Amino acid sequence: MKCTFCGTDEVVYVRPYDKIALCKEHFNEQFEKRVKRTINRYKMFQRKDKIAVGVSGGKDSIALLNTLVKIEKDFPESEIVAITIDEGIEGYREEGLYYAKKHTKRLNVKHYIFSFKEDFGYSLDEIIKKLGERGGKNRAYGACSYCGILRRKILNAAAKTVGANVVATGHNLEDEAETVLLNIIRGDVNRLGRQSPYPKKVHKDLIPRVKPFRLTPQAEIVMYMVINGLEYQEVACPYAVEAYRGNVRNFIFETQNSQPMLSFNIVKAQDKLIPYLTKNKEETKGKIKSCKICGDPSASEICKACSLKEQLSNL
Ligand code: SF4
Ligand code: ZN
Numbered sequence: 357m358k359c360t361f362c363g364t365d366e367v368v369y370v371r372p373y374d375k376i377a378l379c380k381e382h383f384n385e386q387f388e389k390r391v392k393r394t395i396n397r398y399k400m401f402q403r404k405d406k407i408a409v410g411v412s413g414g415k416d417s418i419a420l421l422n423t424l425v426k427i428e429k430d431f432p433e434s435e436i437v438a439i440t441i442d443e444g445i446e447g448y449r450e451e452g453l454y455y456a457k458k459h460t461k462r463l464n465v466k467h468y469i470f471s472f473k474e475d476f477g478y479s480l481d482e483i484i485k486k487l488g489e490r491g492g493k494n495r496a497y498g499a500c501s502y503c504g505i506l507r508r509k510i511l512n513a514a515a516k517t518v519g520a521n522v523v524a525t526g527h528n529l530e531d532e533a534e535t536v537l538l539n540i541i542r543g544d545v546n547r548l549g550r551q552s553p554y555p556k557k558v559h560k561d562l563i564p565r566v567k568p569f570r571l572t573p574q575a576e577i578v579m580y581m582v583i584n585g586l587e588y589q590e591v592a593c594p595y596a597v598e599a600y601r602g603n604v605r606n607f608i609f610e611t612q613n614s615q616p617m618l619s620f621n622i623v624k625a626q627d628k629l630i631p632y633l634t635k636n637k638e639e640t641k642g643k644i645k646s647c648k649i650c651g652d653p654s655a656s657e658i659c660k661a662c663s664l665k666e667q668l669s670n671l
Contacts, residue, residue: 361385369579373616380583387580391423391568398553400566401522404433408520408563410511411438411460411467413452413589416526418459419577420569422586424524425463439514439523441507442471444479445593452589459586470514472506476661478668480506480595486671490598494671498598505660509652515563522555527567528574530612533619534604536626541604548626549633559644559653570623 357367359379367377378386395401409424411417421438428436440456442449453469460467473479478486480503487495487502515523527535539548555564569577581588596602612618646652647659654660 368583369576371576373573373620383576383579383583387572387576388423388426390572392427394571395427395566395568398555398566398570400524400555400568401431401434403431405522406435406437406518406520408437408439408511408515408518408523409465410523410525411440411456412526413440413455414526415577415581415588415590416528416531416569416574418455418526418586418588419580420524420526421459421463421465422584423580424568425465437466437468437518437520439511439518439520440467440469441510441514442469442473443503443507444472444481445595446481448591448593451591455587455589466518468514468518470510470517472510475510475513476506476665483664483668484595486668494667499595500598502664503595505664509659509661512561512563512652516561520563523563523565525565525567526569526577528569528572528577529619529623530574530605530608532567532570532626533608533622536622537604537608545633549630551626552630552634553627554630559646561646561651562644562653571620573619 357370357377358365359367359382360376361382362379364379366379368380369383370377376386401407407424407428409417409421411421421436424436428434438456438460440453442453456469457467471479473482480499483502484495484499489495490498511523535551536548539545539551553567553570555566557564580586608619644653645655645657647654647662648657649662650659652659652661658666
């Protein structure tokens with residue numbers, strides 16, 4: 357087999373959805389081109405942006421940081437910084453932090469570390485311990501729900517602290533497809549609209565979030581890491597087994613074997629629905645509420661993080 361672009365024999369990857377064969381050089385070229393196209397399509401960045409990249413130390417975030425640093429070289433007025441959120445998961449987070457530090461140093465990117473413990477008062481381990489067994493009287497959700505609520509809040513606050521005006525995260529194509537399906541499964545059409553890929557300032561204190569890997573399949577991110585010799589944390593979080601997402605994720609990857617366009621199609625469907633879902637919605641007019649306790653953007657009077665804090669203080 358020969359590289360579709362240059363004809364060399366040294367093919368490293370064949371894309372299952374269009375059968376394009378790629379040598380290392382053209383794999384990297386196509387990979388970066390797609391990220392640039394995604395950024396342009398959804399108008400993710402402006403020329404003078406200070407971009408905070410959420411770096412966990414996993415493959416997606418390291419690949420994203422690497423790619424954005426390369427792309428950013430053509431935009432000297434912008435700046436990239438990295439933020440790592442330490443959830444406080446013993447035996448897991450340490451390794452991610454190690455890789456986050458290693459790559460930000462190599463790429464000469466300023467790295468800021470924030471933690472649940474410092475900013476919220478409890479580490480994730482402590483929260484789960486206090487709440488008890490899932491399904492018990494104090495805990496309705498899997499650990500990832502609490503983790504997600506706090507990570508979003510702290511990442512937003514961290515971005516404000518470091519003066520960033522946009523946050524980029526490493527969510528890939530399948531992550532996005534999964535989120536779309538989950539919102540449909542839960543019947544949460546509003547959220548489907550709220551999770552628009554276009555950065556929007558919907559609240560004065562909410563830093564817009566973008567996902568430059570929205571159209572990049574996970575398999576290509578893994579390949580990017582491997583062929584460029586980039587190390588990352590491979591072990592999964594001990595709480596990942598609790599995720600409801602798991603079922604949907606398995607469905608996506610299994611179905612994708614016979615229908616390689618599946619995730620692209622799901623994400624494209626959301627893109628087509630967005631204009632209908634966001635029309636006349638309060639959120640898109642900057643009228644999202646502020647939490648009565650912390651002032652952060654919130655869908656209800658008191659944000660989920662403040663409700664959780666209250667619950668924990670009573671346990
Ligand atoms: Fe948090 Fe769940 Fe991710 Fe673990 S798997 S870091 S608990 S969201
Ligand atoms: Zn609050």
